[in-house]
Amino acid sequence: NAGVTQTPKFRILKIGQSMTLQCTQDMNHNYMYWYRQDPGMGLKLIYYSVGAGITDKGEVPNGYNVSRSTTEDFPLRLELAAPSQTSVYFCASRDSYEQYFGPGTRLTVT
Amino acid sequence: KNQVEQSPQSLIILEGKNCTLQCNYTVSPFSNLRWYKQDTGRGPVSLTIMTFSENTKSNGRYTATLDADTKQSSLHITASQLSDSASYICVVSAYGTDKLIFGTGTRLQVFP
Numbered sequence: 001n002a003g004v005t006q007t008p009k010f011r012i013l014k015i016g017q018s019m020t021l022q023c024t025q026d027m028n029h030n031y032m033y034w035y036r037q038d039p040g041m042g043l044k045l046i047y048y049s050v051g052a053g054i055t056d057k058g059e060v061p062n063g064y065n066v067s068r069s070t071t072e073d074f075p076l077r078l079e080l081a082a083p084s085q086t087s088v089y090f091c092a093s094r095d096s097y098e099q100y101f102g103p104g105t106r107l108t109v110t
Numbered sequence: 111k112n113q114v115e116q117s118p119q120s121l122i123i124l125e126g127k128n129c130t131l132q133c134n135y136t137v138s139p140f141s142n143l144r145w146y147k148q149d150t151g152r153g154p155v156s157l158t159i160m161t162f163s164e165n166t167k168s169n170g171r172y173t174a175t176l177d178a179d180t181k182q183s184s185l186h187i188t189a190s191q192l193s194d195s196a197s198y199i200c201v202v203s204a205y206g207t208d209k210l211i212f213g214t215g216t217r218l219q220v221f222p
Binding site: 004031040041042043044045048050058090092094097098099101102103104 | 151153154156208209210215
């Protein structure tokens with residue numbers, strides 16, 4: 001049982017480049033989330049989805065976009081990378097009781 | 111403003127010793143409180159979840175307590191092991207929302 005998987009594990013981007021962080025879950029969960037974790041800070045919600053075709057902004061959505069075409073996949077898009085987006089990104093999905101987190105993607109923008 | 115504060119920020123203990131981590135929150139209306147363990151380079155993993163009516167919950171050597179009146183929670187680790195070295199995050203959910211409010215975590219290091 002893979003749970004929540006994320007790719008890539010690490011990535012270095014130059015300022016202005018774009019990339020997509022991939023997230024897939026195999027638990028058939030409707031709810032999925034993207035968080036970022038900065039050093040010394042709590043996780044902040046970027047975007048979330050309550051089902052295929054439905055997404056909504058979290059606390060810190062600026063500079064990011066998401067889509068949810070299937071139940072399994074919830075990719076996060078960075079269009080014009082900025083140094084402020086250097087962070088660790090976690091995807092999560094949840095059932096009626098608990099959230100399950102992926103292993104994270106460490107992104108550095110230089 | 112909904113906030114979750116944890117103390118201490120970091121803690122060093124010797125293997126076999128006990129320790130207690132603290133969490134204070136101002137989230138209202140309160141729904142539930144969770145403790146997560148996050149190993150270095152990994153995603154958070156749930157340890158316990160408590161609702162308003164629960165004041166203690168155990169998961170092996172981990173015991174969480176909740177005082178909903180004072181809006182405080184603690185996580186007690188008994189007979190610590192090297193594998194307990196991790197960050198422990200307190201997370202609170204407000205009633206009627208799917209969103210979680212995360213504390214900044216306590217970094218625990220257990221040395222032999």
